[in-house]
Amino acid sequence: MNNSDISIRIYSSMQDEHGANSIKDLVDNNNEIRVIGKTKIGGIEATEVIWGGEGDEYVIIFENDGYFYDIVLNRISGKEGLSDTLK
8 A cells, every 4th residue: 555645656568567558458448447538747648547446546647768657646536636635
């Protein structure tokens, strides 16, 4: 369990970590992930999702230079809780 408000995870392979070949494959084939939007991180397109499981998490997923990134905002269930978390 993670007790911090924000976690950043970096993967060299989406296949090894999540059993998917791409972010699209991951969100299309995982019933615990619900896409809620798109955003940009440093000019790179990213996908915003609510990821279920032990507890719903707001996650931003993107790929850059062959690496995949998850920015996980713990203890909130969507964008509406983001401003409170970052205070």
